Amino acid sequence: MLRLPRFGVQTPDTLEDAVAALAQPGARLVAGGTDILPNLKHRLDQPPVLVSLSRVASLREIREEDGNLVIGAGVTLTEIAEHDRVRALFPSVAYAAGVIASPLIRNMGTLGGNVNLDTRCRYVNQTHFWRTAIGGCLKSEGDVCHVVPKGRICVAAMSSDLVPVLGSLGSTLVNQGPDGPRELPLLDYYGADGTAHIKREPGEVTREVRIPLPSTPTRARYAKWTVRKSIDFPLVSVAINVQLASDSVDAEVTGVSVVVGVLGSKPRVVTRLDEVIGRKLSDATVAHTVATRVHAQCKPLENVPYEAPYRRQMIRVFAQRAIEEMVAEG
Amino acid sequence: MSGPSPASAPDAILLRTSINGDAVSVAVEPHHTLLEVLRYQLDLIGSKQGCDKGDCGACTVQIDGKPALACLTLAVHAEGRAVTTVEGLGDAHGGCHPLQDAFDRHDAAQCGFCTPGILMSADSLLRRNPRPVSRDEVREALAGNLCRCTGYTKILDAVVDASEVMHGHGSDDAKKEVAQ
Numbered sequence: 001m002l003r004l005p006r007f008g009v010q011t012p013d014t015l016e017d018a019v020a021a022l023a024q025p026g027a028r029l030v031a032g033g034t035d036i037l038p039n040l041k042h043r044l045d046q047p048p049v050l051v052s053l054s055r056v057a058s059l060r061e062i063r064e065e066d067g068n069l070v071i072g073a074g075v076t077l078t079e080i081a082e083h084d085r086v087r088a089l090f091p092s093v094a095y096a097a098g099v100i101a102s103p104l105i106r107n108m109g110t111l112g113g114n115v116n117l118d119t120r121c122r123y124v125n126q127t128h129f130w131r132t133a134i135g136g137c138l139k140s141e142g143d144v145c146h147v148v149p150k151g152r153i154c155v156a157a158m159s160s161d162l163v164p165v166l167g168s169l170g171s172t173l174v175n176q177g178p179d180g181p182r183e184l185p186l187l188d189y190y191g192a193d194g195t196a197h198i199k200r201e202p203g204e205v206t207r208e209v210r211i212p213l214p215s216t217p218t219r220a221r222y223a224k225w226t227v228r229k230s231i232d233f234p235l236v237s238v239a240i241n242v243q244l245a246s247d248s249v250d251a252e253v254t255g256v257s258v259v260v261g262v263l264g265s266k267p268r269v270v271t272r273l274d275e276v277i278g279r280k281l282s283d284a285t286v287a288h289t290v291a292t293r294v295h296a297q298c299k300p301l302e303n304v305p306y307e308a309p310y311r312r313q314m315i316r317v318f319a320q321r322a323i324e325e326m327v328a329e330g
Numbered sequence: 331m332s333g334p335s336p337a338s339a340p341d342a343i344l345l346r347t348s349i350n351g352d353a354v355s356v357a358v359e360p361h362h363t364l365l366e367v368l369r370y371q372l373d374l375i376g377s378k379q380g381c382d383k384g385d386c387g388a389c390t391v392q393i394d395g396k397p398a399l400a401c402l403t404l405a406v407h408a409e410g411r412a413v414t415t416v417e418g419l420g421d422a423h424g425g426c427h428p429l430q431d432a433f434d435r436h437d438a439a440q441c442g443f444c445t446p447g448i449l450m451s452a453d454s455l456l457r458r459n460p461r462p463v464s465r466d467e468v469r470e471a472l473a474g475n476l477c478r479c480t481g482y483t484k485i486l487d488a489v490v491d492a493s494e495v496m497h498g499h500g501s502d503d504a505k506k507e508v509a510q
Contacts, residue, residue, distance in 0.1 A: 004361040007360060
């Protein structure tokens with residue numbers, strides 16, 4: 001039995017009231033509860049009050065607006081995975097939402113919770129008893145890092161499945177704060193310190209994610225490696241978005257974006273991919289080149305299960321396979 | 331990072347909800363989960379407390395018809411919603427749901443601890459797909475419910491069989507039992 005610490009709960013009906021309630025010292029947000037409640041049960045925090053978004057109906061919309069698909073922060077992961085327009089416009093988003101955790105967690109967890117997902121580490125996401133047996137760490141009760149000896153910055157892993165995908169598609173995030181909405185590129189929202197990896201200003205509530213509608217033909221894919229086929233967080237994750245000169249895998253690549261998750265506390269944007277521009281996507285050297293760049297630039301740490309060197313090899317495998325599967329699907 | 335406890339305990343909240351079709355009003359602690367209220371205040375002990383952190387699915391109930399984890403649902407989130415637990419599963423079927431009947435015929439429950447959660451996930455699948463379902467569909471629907479006894483084979487057999495019984499193509503054994 002894992003009991004929650006004592007806290008109060010407030011259930012505002014509007015986003016404005018939620019922002020106001022969040023101004024209380026130590027207040028934290030709860031939506032689906034699938035991330036924060038296990039963490040509270042493990043005593044990773046003890047907030048005096050939770051502000052629940054369960055009654056804020058305005059967060060539950062999916063709409064098209066100003067050349068973007070806008071997904072409200074309160075939309076559940078199941079709803080994203082099953083939504084007709086999401087599936088048609090952004091199959092990699094629908095796929096990624098549909099492979100998060102389990103059907104039960106997807107019915108509860110929300111987009112807002114997933115982009116604000118706390119970082120995870122094999123030394124943190126344990127019971128209080130387990131953690132105190134090793135003296136805690138930078139992210140819990142201690143002042144050392146068990147992943148990087150003598151490390152002074154927490155390297156817990158950004159384990160969201162949606163963040164790499166949404167980042168590869170050039171999405172922006174809109175947070176509602178006491179002074180109004182603030183929009184920023186999603187990938188700029190994350191920083192390198194695993195104890196404070198999101199740049200959410202005090203009092204801000206995530207309102208929506210805006211995904212720009214593609215202006216050229218594209219192929220997009222998300223690859224996730226897990227121990228089991230259900231429930232698990234990713235051991236490696238790679239999101240790839242390729243722009244094409246025409247709607248065929250034999251067309252020339254005009255742009256490519258690759259974002260990798262589960263390294264440190266922020267998603268990694270893979271660079272130096274220019275040399276594949278102008279080649280046909282179906283040219284086997286494209287998949288090989290992208291996978292080589294991914295392997296060279298992404299160095300997993302011992303922060304989640306499975307050995308880091310093995311995970312590094314597997315990122316290469318999954319990146320190459322993702323592009324090969326794009327080509328095979330036509 | 332355990333902070334100091336709040337100076338005074340937050341007040342209990344009056345929860346008004348529907349449980350298995352009955353209107354229920356109950357005073358709940360804000361930090362209590364729906365599972366704790368069901369089991370320890372309302373004596374509905376069918377939903378099981380397993381891992382208590384969303385991994386095992388033993389606490390699965392339905393909220394407004396959708397399967398959800400009662401261990402990660404704050405009790406106050408059930409306000410105004412319709413909660414169905416395994417105790418209410420057979421209500422529309424004269425007390426025994428065809429799934430429960432099929433689990434019995436197929437010996438799909440061994441220790442039985444996971445069974446209530448699995449029944450609630452499986453029922454949701456069968457209501458969303460009012461036709462015989464495939465083994466792959468059952469596998470996907472039950473991907474959040476762990477069973478450490480059966481190896482799942484008999485559970486899959488039972489859910490597929492129940493869907494066939496409900497839609498007129500049941501196994502010979504099932505037809506015989508239903509006829510009796």
